[in-house]
Amino acid sequence: MNPFVIDNYLPENDFKLIKKKILKDRNLPLFLQTSVGSKHAGDGNFFTHLFFDNGQWNSPHRELLFPILNKLNPSEIIRIQLNLYPKTFFTKKHSWHVDRKFSHKGCILYLNTNNGRTIIRNSIKAKSVENRALFFDPSVEHRSTTCTDKEFRSNIIINYQ
Numbered sequence: 498m499n500p501f502v503i504d505n506y507l508p509e510n511d512f513k514l515i516k517k518k519i520l521k522d523r524n525l526p527l528f529l530q531t532s533v534g535s536k537h538a539g540d541g542n543f544f545t546h547l548f549f550d551n552g553q554w555n556s557p558h559r560e561l562l563f564p565i566l567n568k569l570n571p572s573e574i575i576r577i578q579l580n581l582y583p584k585t586f587f588t589k590k591h592s593w594h595v596d597r598k599f600s601h602k603g604c605i606l607y608l609n610t611n612n613g614r615t616i617i618r619n620s621i622k623a624k625s626v627e628n629r630a631l632f633f634d635p636s637v638e639h640r641s642t643t644c645t646d647k648e649f650r651s652n653i654i655i656n657y658q
Contacts, residue, residue: 498602498632498633498634499620500617500620500621500623500631500632500633500634501631501632501633502621502623502629502630502631502632503629503630503632504626504628504629505628505629506568506606506628506629506630507564507565507568507606507628508564509628511564512564512627512628514561514564515561515562515564515565515608515653516608516609516627518558518561519561519579519608519651520608520609520651525546525558525579526546527544527545527546527579527581528544528545528546528547529542529543529544530542530543530544530545532592533582533591533592533594533640533641534591534592534593534594534640540589540591540592541582541585541589541591541643542583543580543581543582543583544580544581544582544583545578545579545580545581546558546578546579547576547577547578548562548577548578548579549574549576549577550575550576550577550578562577562653562655565604565606565653565655566655569604569655569657571602571655571657571658572657572658573657573658574655574656574657575597575601575656575657575658576596576597576654576655576656577653577654577655577656578653578654579651579652579653579654580641580651580652580653580654581649581650581651582613582641582643582644582649582650582651583643583648583649584643584644584645584646584647584648584649584650585643585644585645586645587645588612588613588642588643588644588645589642589643590616590640590642591640591641591642591643592640593618593638593639593640594638594639594640595635595636595637595638595639596635596636596654596656597635597636597656598636599636600634600636601634601635601636601656601657601658602632602634602635602656602657602658603631603632603633603634603635603654603655603656603657604630604631604632604654604655604657605623605630605631605633605652605653605654605655606628606629606630606652606653606655607625607626607627607628607629607630607631607651607652608627608651608652608653609625609627609647609649609650609651610625610626610627610647611625611644611646611647611649611650612624612625612644612645612646612647613625613641613642613643613644613650614641614642615631615639615640615641615642615652616639616640616641616642617633617637617638617639618637618638618639620633620637625644625650625652635654635656
């Protein structure tokens, strides 16, 4: 699968509701992670909310994802996670990593516009633009960056078949 982006991926009302519930209502618990690329990379701190993993829902907030899932129409969900990277003074590139070692589909929905990026090795550098979806194979090495122009960079990652 060659990576590609779709701007204005969700209808505006659906996107605004997701963004409000996640970024403004502040009732979604976030958990500190001390490595981004892998568990022991030591390449930065970020916050996550794991919606779905290992065949089960881990969050009572799954209804927020229904507009995305209805549009993706996956045959199988592998993982869904919210990431929030705090602003840094200089742009920090995180370690290269793969989400899973087998070929599958990935969608990153960017929740806010900032100067952070998702970089896919030997391919594209996708800018973080609100309501943009990046589609790629997460078994290909990729990495993220922090942002320097907003208080945080946030996105939802969906790994699926």
